[in-house]
Each structure stands twice: as structure tokens, then as C-alpha cells.
């Protein structure tokens with residue numbers, strides 16, 4: 313009988329097999345792009361322009377400055393002399409000017425000497441209020457503004473932007489422009505690591521840390537970017553005497569990590585509106601008994617999903633990625649922590665590192681115990697979605713090589729530059745969309761509705777008990 317099968321039907325069978333196996337996975341976008349790699353913008357570009365005036369404050373950036381969202385860390389640089397570390401600020405509807413005084417640091421990196429880097433934390437701001445703030449003295453003051461988040465609560469809508477691996481190329485500028493012009497209007501950025509790529513230059517030319525901060529000022533002086541450290545923040549150059557990892561980053565980017573009893577520079581958590589955000593460090597010790605492990609084991613049970621329903625984890629290196637470059641680099645971290653992300657119903661894990669875009673299904677791979685052979689990711693409606701958004705546009709270019717055929721757990725992947733937004737509507741629902749740079753500002757190249765895992769589990773179990 314088998315002999316009777318025509319060659320044609322064998323091909324047909326084969327074709328069916330190929331089609332079903334490839335289409336079990338999600339979508340590998342066939343979007344085609346041109347000029348996929350671009351150089352860093354030259355130092356005389358408009359985006360790097362120095363503000364006018366002697367010792368004028370530059371590189372202004374803000375981030376959340378406390379656990380609840382009533383604090384802001386304002387950071388900036390003065391190039392010529394220390395100047396003042398004072399921030400003058402006032403609410404939009406008030407003419408009472410207040411001030412806070414911070415301090416400055418400097419550092420040397422091989423033969424580079426940093427300018428004066430100021431950090432000033434403003435605390436006890438009113439929620440949901442627009443504030444103006446002013447830096448500098450005499451005729452070189454500069455004014456900016458920010459809006460504090462609404463008071464923490466379960467149904468507070470809030471929109472986060474997602475940007476990663478940004479660098480300072482022409483593509484980086486397109487990504488930032490698209491984020492700024494996105495009608496979804498992100499209110500704060502979750503930055504998934506790898507900021508300036510200064511380490512791509514001879515001796516990690518730290519002038520590129522300065523130029524990067526001038527480039528992004530147009531956004532980050534007005535809304536907080538929540539920082540996480542990537543491998544390009546390590547700046548490890550022991551052969552030139554620079555053996556202290558993260559030296560430029562730690563001097564320039566302060567984060568609110570000083571929770572009582574916690575001394576973990578790159579792991580911290582914040583509440584913002586209806587979200588609880590846990591920032592982890594892919595490049596700090598994370599095995600059993602390490603500070604990061606102890607902190608996280610203490611942190612996860614503390615999250616009160618009635619207060620902050622949305623539990624979001626940010627870490628540079630993805631736990632799931634089906635691109636061949638950096639393949640399985642996050643595996644040791646996954647083995648350590650995925651079980652807890654599943655147990656505590658983390659809604660989504662945002663990462664970068666891989667210079668492309670990918671979104672997984674809700675999956676987990678936690679059943680394996682070294683001898684039971686259960687080592688394949690499986691659909692799990694209560695497990696996180698993993699999103700890789702390392703497509704900011706740095707000078708290393710995009711990654712095209714992928715695991716083929718596309719594994720089932722990968723829902724959508726495409727090597728294009730872009731950014732995403734995560735729009736929380738209320739305690740049960742959020743809307744996520746990824747935007748590629750080649751499209752119009754409002755075009756969504758990938759999108760999905762999120763149903764909050766904690767509230768879903770409650771309604772599922774009450775439905776089951778009926």
C-alpha cells in the first residue's frame with residue numbers, strides 16, 4: 313500500500329508536516345527593512361548640543377526617588393565648576409517655591425575626569441501634580457517640569473514606556489522620537505538596560521556617557537526613566553586600572569535602592585500607580601544566599617496585589633529568547649528565579665540585551681527535577697509573558713538569526729528597532745503594544761491584552777467553586 317502512494321502525496325504529507333510544525337509557534341514577522349545598521353550620531357549633532365552659558369546644567373535626568381512615587385531623584389551635570397546642587401521646585405498651581413539641596417560626585421576613568429555630577433532627591437511631593445523645577449544659578453538657570461504619579465491604588469490607570477539597549481545612533485534617535493510621538497503617551501519609561509554604549513569606544517571613552525545623557529535629556533528631564541543595569545554598564549577594564557565594575561553608571565545613575573536593610577545597588581523595587589516594579593540585576597550575584605536572592609525572597613511575598621495588582625519584573629538579560637545571539641545566557645537566572653515568578657504570578661518580565669523584539673506566550677518550565685525529563689516549556693496560563701525589547705537602536709545593529717522553526721512558546725518575533733507601551737487600564741486589564749520605527753507613530757506592529765494574573769486567578773477559582 314505504501315508503495316502505492318504517489319510521490320505527490322508524499323510531498324503533500326511532508327508539506328503538511330512542515331506547515332503544522334512551523335505554525336505551531338507564533339509569528340516570525342516577515343517585515344523587511346532597509347539600512348539595518350547605523351553609526352553613532354557625530355558629536356556635533358543637534359541632539360548633543362551644549363546648553364548656552366558658563367557652567368550651564370546639562371544631562372538632566374529624573375527617576376523615581378522613593379518607594380511610593382512621592383519622591384524624585386533629579387540628576388544633572390555642571391561642566392566647569394561645581395556650582396550649586398540645589399533644585400528649586402513648585403507645584404503648577406502654587407507660587408510657593410521650595411527647594412532641596414543634593415550633592416555632587418566626580419570620578420576618574422583611566423585618563424577621563426568626569427564633570428560635576430549632581431544628585432538631589434526631592435521627597436514628599438503631592439501625588440498626581442505637575443511640578444516645575446529649576447537648576448543652575450545666575451543667568452544659566454534652566455527650567456523643566458514633571459508630573460508625579462497618582463496615589464498608589466489598584467485601579468489607577470498608568471502608561472509605561474519600554475525602551476532598551478538604546479545607544480546613540482540615528483536609529484536610537486528614531487526610537488526616542490517614536491516614543492515621544494506615540495499617541496499612547498507613556499508617563500514613565502521602564503528602561504531595560506544598556507544605556508550609552510560608551511564602552512564601544514577606545515578606553516570606554518566616557519565622553520560618550522556625557523553625550524548620551526544630553527541626547528535623552530529631552531525625555532528623561534520630564535518623565536522618570538526607571539533604570540536597570542545591563543552588561544554595557546559594567547565598564548570593566550582592569551588592564552587599564554579600571555577594575556571596579558559599573559563605575560560610570562553608579563556615579564551617574566542613582567536609583568531608590570536604599571530600602572531599610574537592603575544594600576543592593578542594582579536590585580530595587582518601586583510602586584507606581586497600580587504597578588509594583590521589581591528591578592533585578594543580571595550582572596550581580598544572584599545564586600542562593602546572595603544579597604539579591606535574599607532580597608527577592610523577602611520582596612515577592614510582600615507585594616499586596618489588592619494595592620498594586622500589576623507585578624512587573626525588569627531585568628536586562630531575557631530568560632526566554634529564540635534568537636541565536638545571546639542564546640540561553642539567561643538560563644542560570646531562569647533556573648534560579650522562574651519558579652518564584654510563577655509562584656507569585658508575575659504578570660510580565662521585560663528584558664533587553666537581544667537586539668530585536670520578541671514576545672512569548674504565557675509559559676513556564678519549572679517541572680524539571682534533573683531526572684524526570686520534564687524540561688520543555690509548556691503553556692501555563694498563570695505564568696508570566698516574557699518580552700524582549702532590546703531594539704532601541706545601538707551601534708551593534710540588529711540580530712536576525714533565530715531558532716528555526718519558531719518554538720511554540722514564542723508568540724511574535726521580529727528584528728526591527730522600536731519601543732513598546734504597557735497601558736494599565738484597571739486592576740484586571742492592561743494593553744500592551746510594540747511600535748517599530750519604520751511605521752507611523754500610532755501604528756502597532758504587535759499588541760496584546762493582558763489579564764492580570766492575580767485577579768484572574770481569584771475569578772477563576774470563584775467560578776470553579778460555583
Ligand SMILES: *[C@@H]1O[C@H](CO)[C@@H](O)[C@H](O)[C@H]1NC(C)=O
Nearest residue numbers: 364365366367449450451452
Ligand atoms: C551672564 O550674561 C551676561 C550677558 O547677558 C554675560 O556677560 C555674562 O558673562 C553671563 N554670565 C555668566 C556666568 O555666564
Ligand SMILES: *[C@@H]1O[C@H](CO)[C@@H](O)[C@H](O)[C@H]1NC(C)=O
Nearest residue numbers: 421422423424425514515517
Ligand atoms: C586618553 O588617552 C588616549 C589614548 O592614549 C588619548 O587618545 C586621549 O586623548 C587621552 N585623553 C585625555 C583626556 O588625556
Ligand SMILES: *[C@@H]1O[C@H](CO)[C@@H](O)[C@H](O)[C@H]1NC(C)=O
Nearest residue numbers: 353357358359482485486489
Ligand atoms: C533627532 O530627532 C529629532 C526629533 O525628531 C530631530 O529634531 C533631530 O534633528 C534628530 N537628530 C539627528 C542627529 O538625527
Ligand SMILES: *[C@@H]1O[C@H](CO)[C@@H](O)[C@H](O)[C@H]1NC(C)=O
Nearest residue numbers: 465466615616617618619620
Ligand atoms: C493590601 O492592600 C489593601 C488595599 O490597599 C489593604 O486594604 C490591605 O490591608 C493590604 N493588606 C495587607 C496585608 O497589608
Ligand SMILES: *[C@@H]1O[C@H](CO)[C@@H](O)[C@H](O)[C@H]1NC(C)=O
Nearest residue numbers: 467736737738739740741742
Ligand atoms: C477594566 O478595563 C477594561 C478595559 O478598558 C474594561 O473592559 C473593564 O470593564 C474594566 N474593569 C473594571 C472592573 O472596571
Ligand SMILES: [Fe+2]
Nearest residue numbers: 506542543665
Ligand atoms: Fe546587553
